[in-house]
Amino acid sequence: MPRGLNKLTAISVRTAAPGKYSDGGGLWLYKRPDGGGQWFLRFTIHGRRREMGLGSTSDVSLKNARVAADAARSIAKANKDPIKERDRQSREAARSIHVLKDIALDAFESRKAELKGDGKAGRWFTPLELHVLPKLGNMPVAEIDQKDIRDTLAPIWHTKADTARKAMNRLGLCLKHAAALGLTVDLQATDKARALLGKTRHKSKNIPALPWIEVPAFYASLDAGSVTHLALRLLILTGARSGPLRFLQEAQLDGDVWTIPGEAMKGRRDRTPDFRIPLSVEAMAVIEQARRHARDGYIFPSVRKGVISDATMARHMEREGMQARPHGFRSSLRDWLAETTDAPHEVAETILGHTVGGAVERAYRRTDFLEQRRILLERWGQHVTIGVDCSCK
Incomplete structure (x- = not known):
């Protein structure tokens, strides 16, 4: 010694x-x-x-x-x-014991600014929360491989294909987030899992839509002056999605223009400009009638509290024996534009609130085609009110 x-x-x-x-x-x-x-x-x-x-x-x-x-x-x-x-x-050592649920929450937190309403609706995190984290949440992220992912998503791979796809994509983003934190992960694990799971047998279905030529008859049937009828009429006339329409507030209306806040648009972010919808003469008449039901600033309130639900409008169409659903009226309008007008593609797509062109093209295009859309929606309003009794308005 x-x-x-x-x-x-x-x-x-x-x-x-x-x-x-x-x-x-x-x-x-x-x-x-x-x-x-x-x-x-x-x-x-x-x-x-x-x-x-x-x-x-x-x-x-x-x-x-x-x-x-x-x-x-x-x-x-x-x-x-x-x-x-x-x-x-x-x-x-700390990196090696990070579990997936912690990584997933951190990844979600870092992406909130990119998500509509900071992701409060839960749509980004829900596929992970329901279908991935219950099985893999407490597992160190460094140990997760393609077999773990395959076994986790196999039960819904063919039966809930869209949900499984979202869960797989979110999980891939979590693995990338873990790698960015300096953790040792297999970034190819989700791709390998897809190969093991194979091609899904599930075929996605489009939301049923009413053919545009049948829209006037249905529009005419909405003559009760109720919140549900009026909401469906405005949905048809504007081509808007049901979410922004159900939450339509008086403050969003300025003359014959309805401005939807950017954060309320599907797939949009807080930095997205507001979306303007020109209101036809018929749309203005519907709004004026709906104002009689307004409560707490909302044009289409529910019977108890809040606003009318999307299910309320869908159930009305079910009771009428229809396969079509409220969202399908956007397809009805788009088909009418394609088959009966010479509307340019970018104008027709803008009517539906779709993003048109790449980032560079959008940066140089400063117009939202408001006046062109106004003319087309006025014509659409005239089409859907064919045969409508004016006394019902």
Whole structure:
């Protein structure tokens, strides 16, 4: 045994009075007045004297303190800082135990600014929350492989294909997020899982739509003047989605223009400009009639509280024995534009609130074709009101 080492004994460590005691080789014991003690190692690295804590005497025995001191001295002899090396190992250990649910929540938090309404509706996170995290949430992200993903999504791969696709995509983004944090993950795991799962047998179906030539007859049947009837009429006339329409507020109306806030548009973000919809003469008449039902600033309130639901409009169409659904009227309008007008593609798509062209093209195109859309929607209004008794308005 080299001279000057192992000066302390287990008994002296336990019975020593308050103070500092050397065990040799830079290992020291600091005994506190309360009887507790701490181990620390003094060493010099790059000409700088440093002290490294090795734990308390209640957790680390004299023998283990010497082992830790030997390991640290070996690192210092290799011209590395034992403290920085320990911190590096701690970070690597922490990275290796990150579980998927923590990564998923962090990924969701970082993407909120890109999501409609900061993702409060839950549509981004829900596929993960319902179909991935219950099985893989507590698993270290570094251990997740294609077989784990396959086994997790196999139950819904063919029966709920769209949900499974979203869950797979979200999981892929979580793995990329983990990699960006410096974690070791298999970024190809989701692609490999898709290969294992195979092509889905599920065939997506379009929302049933009423042929545009049949829209006037249905429009004429909406003659009760109720909130549901009036909401469906305005939905047909404007080509808007039901969400913005159901939450239509008086403050959004300025003359014959309805302005939908950008954050209320599907797939849009807070930085997206507001979307203007020109209102036809018929649309203005419907809104004027609906104002009689307005409550708390909303044009289409529900019977109890809040606004009319999308299901309310859909149920009305079900009771009429129709396969078509409210959202399908957007397709009716789009087909009418294609078959009966010479509307340019970008104007027709803008009527439906679709994004047209690439980012560069949109940057240089500053118009929203408001006047062209006004003319077309006026013609559409005339089409759908064929045979409508004016006394019903």
